[in-house]
Amino acid sequence: MFDITLSPYQIEFVLKPNITITQVYEVTNNSDQPITLNTEVLPFLPQGNNGSVTYTDISSNPNISFSLSNSNLVLGQPFTLPANSKQQLILKIKTSPTTKLSDYYSTFFVYQSSPMTENDSNFSQAIGKIGSHILLSVSDEENPKVDATVQKFMATPKIKDIFFTPINFTGQVQNNTNYFFKTSGKITITKNNQTVKELTLDSNNVLANYYRRLTCAQQSVCTLSPPLWPGAYTATLTFDENLKISPISTSFFVLPLSPIVFLALVALVITFIIKTKKSKPLL
Amino acid sequence: MKNKFFFFLFLLLFLFSQKINAQTFDSTNYHIEFGNFNMTGGRKTSTTYTLTDTVGQNAPGKYTNTGYTVKAGFQYIYDLSQPFSFKIDDLDLNFGALVPQVGSTQSNIITVTTPSAHGYDILASENHPLTAKSSTIPDTTCNSGTCDQSTSGIWTNIDAYGFGFNAIGINSSGVVTNVGTSNFFTDNTYYRQFASVKDNETPQVFMSESQPAKDHSAKITYKINISPGQSAGNYENAINLIAVPKY
Numbered sequence: 295m296f297d298i299t300l301s302p303y304q305i306e307f308v309l310k311p312n313i314t315i316t317q318v319y320e321v322t323n324n325s326d327q328p329i330t331l332n333t334e335v336l337p338f339l340p341q342g343n344n345g346s347v348t349y350t351d352i353s354s355n356p357n358i359s360f361s362l363s364n365s366n367l368v369l370g371q372p373f374t375l376p377a378n379s380k381q382q383l384i385l386k387i388k389t390s391p392t393t394k395l396s397d398y399y400s401t402f403f404v405y406q407s408s409p410m411t412e413n414d415s416n417f418s419q420a421i422g423k424i425g426s427h428i429l430l431s432v433s434d435e436e437n438p439k440v441d442a443t444v445q446k447f448m449a450t451p452k453i454k455d456i457f458f459t460p461i462n463f464t465g466q467v468q469n470n471t472n473y474f475f476k477t478s479g480k481i482t483i484t485k486n487n488q489t490v491k492e493l494t495l496d497s498n499n500v501l502a503n504y505y506r507r508l509t510c511a512q513q514s515v516c517t518l519s520p521p522l523w524p525g526a527y528t529a530t531l532t533f534d535e536n537l538k539i540s541p542i543s544t545s546f547f548v549l550p551l552s553p554i555v556f557l558a559l560v561a562l563v564i565t566f567i568i569k570t571k572k573s574k575p576l577l
Numbered sequence: 578m579k580n581k582f583f584f585f586l587f588l589l590l591f592l593f594s595q596k597i598n599a600q601t602f603d604s605t606n607y608h609i610e611f612g613n614f615n616m617t618g619g620r621k622t623s624t625t626y627t628l629t630d631t632v633g634q635n636a637p638g639k640y641t642n643t644g645y646t647v648k649a650g651f652q653y654i655y656d657l658s659q660p661f662s663f664k665i666d667d668l669d670l671n672f673g674a675l676v677p678q679v680g681s682t683q684s685n686i687i688t689v690t691t692p693s694a695h696g697y698d699i700l701a702s703e704n705h706p707l708t709a710k711s712s713t714i715p716d717t718t719c720n721s722g723t724c725d726q727s728t729s730g731i732w733t734n735i736d737a738y739g740f741g742f743n744a745i746g747i748n749s750s751g752v753v754t755n756v757g758t759s760n761f762f763t764d765n766t767y768y769r770q771f772a773s774v775k776d777n778e779t780p781q782v783f784m785s786e787s788q789p790a791k792d793h794s795a796k797i798t799y800k801i802n803i804s805p806g807q808s809a810g811n812y813e814n815a816i817n818l819i820a821v822p823k824y
Contacts, residue, residue, distance in 0.1 A: 296665040303661035303692055303822045306648035313644040324662070344787050345695050345823030350779050401821060406668075416707070416812045418670040418799060420685060424663040425821040429648070436640035476648075498695065499824050509695075514788055 296406050296422030297324040298331075306499075308431040308438070312391040316363055319383045319426065321404050323375040332372045332407035333383065335360040335428070337400045343466050343507040345498065347401070347427070357393040358430065360400070361386045372407040393432050396472040397502040401425040429499065431473045437536075438473035442500065444542045447508075449529050455551040456521050463493070463516040463529055465508045467539070469500040476500075477508065479533035483518055485525050491518055495533075522548045661697075662690040663820035670799055670816070677805040678735040686747070687784070687818060688794045695823035696787040699757075699795075702780035702817045703771035707740050707801065709810025714803060716770035717741035724769050726781050729761060732768040735802065741768035743798045744783050751796075757784040758795050768800060771816060780819055787823060 299322040309315060323329050337354050338347040362369045363384040375381050385402060405423035431438060447465030454461060463481050477500060481493040493510045500506040508531075510516035518529075527546050533539040640646045667685040675681050691697045707714040717739030719730030724741070732741060745765055746756035753765075761769075761783045772778035784795050799816075 296663070296668060298664075299660045299662040301660035303694070304824065307645055308640070308648055309645035310640075315645050320660075322660070324664070340824070346698050346782060346785065347821060347824065348779055349700075351777060399824075403819075405817075405819075408668075414811060416672040416675055416681075416801065418672070418683070418703075418707070418813070419815045420665055420668040420670060421815055421817050422663060422665045422668070423817055423819040424661065425819065426661065427822060427824050429824065431648070436646055496695070501824070509787070 295325045295327060296329065296420075298322065298329075298404060298422065298424050299324060300404055300424050300426050302426060304427040304429065306429040307387075308433055308436060309387075309389060310434060311357075311389050311393040311395070311432060314386060314388040317385045317387065317428075319385060319402065319404075320380055321375065321383060322380045323377060326377050328374055328376045330372050330374050330407045331404050333362065333367075333369050334403050334405070335369070335385075335400050336403060337398070338427075339399070340501045340504045343505055344509075345506070347399075349401075354400075355393075355398055357390040358398055358432075359388045359390075360402075361388075387428070387430070389430075389432055395432055395434060397474055398430045398432065399501065400428045400430075402428055429474060429501075433473060438475075439471065440473075440475045440537050440539070441470040442475070442537065442539050443468045443470065444531060444539065445505065447531050447542050447544055449527075449544050449546040451546070453547045453549060454520075454522075456524055456548055457552050458520060460520060461518040461522075461527075461546055463508075463510075463518070463531075463544075465531065465542075466505045467500050467508065468505045469502060472502045474499050474501045475537065477506070477533065478537065479531065479539075481510070481516055482530045482532065483527055484530070485523065485527045490522075490527065493518070524548050524550045660690075661692060661820070661822055662688075663699075664688040665818055672799075672801055675801055675803050675807075675812075677803050677807060680735070680800050680802045682798050682800045684796055684798045686794055686796050687820075688792055689784075689790055689820055690792055691786075691790045691822055694789065697785065697790060697820060697822050698782045699784040700780040700782050700817075700819040700821070701742070701771055702774050702778070702819075704815040704817070705773055705775035707812035707814050709808065709812045712808040712810060714801060714807065714812050715739050716773065717768055717800075717802070718770075719768055726770045726772040726778055729763070729767040729769040731766050732800070732802075733766055736804075738802050738804045738807070739770075740799075740801050741770050742783075742800065743768050744795045745798075746784070746793070746795045749792065749794070757786045757790070757793055760785065765798065774817075780817065 301320045305317050337352050341348040363386045403425045406421050445466050445468050450462050477495050477498045479495045483490045493516050496509040498506050528543050530543045532541040665687050670683040672681045689697050706716050719732040720734045720737050721730050724730030743762050744758045746754045746758045748754050772781045
């Protein structure tokens with residue numbers, strides 16, 4: 295069995311070249327058996343627009359070195375973690391003086407290190423591996439400048455009924471710099487210049503020169519639920535001032551389609567009943 | 578009269594004084610006293626709201642002096658410090674003797690718990706296709722001959738040979754929910770290959786969610802179907818199941 299907890303699940307630092315920092319991780323073996331584990335740090339690239347990563351064949355940056363500061367552990371060498379016990383791993387991260395000012399993304403992995411057991415059968419050995427992301431901004435400034443643009447911000451559907459399906463707001467933020475930042479802001483929905491609802495954006499990391507889909511707090515998709523009054527609505531996406539991203543708006547219309555259909559049906563039924571009564575012969 | 582007043586004042590001071598605790602941090606390797614210089618901080622909850630705050634965070638000019646800073650201060654780290662867990666209930670997948678044109682399956686259950694952030698991805702790869710001394714069971718291409726490590730396909734034909742896997746989200750009772758896996762496998766007839774590290778293929782995501790998850794599980798089914806002409810031998814490989822958070 296592989297049953298491991300790793301904490302923290304992500305670290306984020308801004309640091310200058312020629313700096314050494316340490317981060318303590320806690321690895322917990324939740325199983326009733328001891329396990330032999332190993333450690334490694336692999337660089338990653340972002341993939342898709344929702345925070346996924348890929349470990350394609352990218353070489354590690356020689357100007358950033360990782361090692362374990364534990365007296366009895368070495369990065370890349372196996373160690374045994376007894377059943378139901380914890381181990382602190384002290385990861386040392388060092389930037390060389392010649393490190394280019396930019397972002398560097400890696401994952402610190404803890405994985406099972408078990409030699410293949412000899413079998414006289416057809417056999418696959420499953421190996422568990424758990425990772426914690428490391429987002430490093432190597433910069434001379436504590437708060438690198440943000441330069442970003444909003445792409446594809448829209449409300450769907452554009453025309454909808456006052457009941458039933460919700461309005462979804464989608465869009466993504468393109469980071470035009472070499473440093474990641476966190477989205478923070480809101481979508482304000484207005485009708486006749488009156489605020490109907492405010493949706494708070496999730497704090498998502500937008501990595502350097504990459505893009506990220508917008509999501510809202512407590513929702514997987516930014517959504518405005520019915521019922522809604524008929525009329526023309528405007529949704530305005532605004533970011534916190536420190537991000538300096540221009541606001542952007544989109545509009546949609548809510549029409550009383552279902553009441554109109556309902557009233558038309560009622561009118562048809564009444565007309566039909568009246569006509570039926572009129573056409574009945576008098577006894 | 579004046580002495581009586583001061584005596585009374587001291588008496589009050591002793592009677593109503595409160596215990597003051599400095600915050601400390603401990604580990605097996607170190608002990609830090611006064612670890613947090615904030616006035617207050619942490620998570621406040623009620624039935625209607627949750628609030629985290631950090632009041633009085635200090636150390637201005639730290640970046641100039643030390644050359645590094647945590648990206649978003651104590652408050653952000655408060656949430657980042659939540660643990661990330663990954664469990665595989667069975668690591669040994671013994672297929673026993675293989676019979677040509679009869680699919681042989683093994684299964685295990687993976688479970689993931691993520692912090693209150695942005696979800697997770699589970700990726701898979703194999704060190705190499707199932708290999709005996711001199712021969713290999715190829716990775717499946719499914720019924721249509723088109724599935725690979727990133728595309729699933731229906732695999733039910735007895736004359737479609739190879740090795741592949743299916744993953745289906747289940748709840749704690751083992752009932753199929755397809756949570757986390759629906760974008761990768763339509764149902765339990767769909768299979769795909771493992772990405773082969775030996776062939777420089779990149780580990781591929783087969784289970785993913787963009788919301789926090791607590792004890793979300795999936796049943797992985799590993800399947801081998803060999804042709805009548807497959808060489809005899811003990812075929813083996815290693816399967817990497819990798820859990821990473823969304824950044």
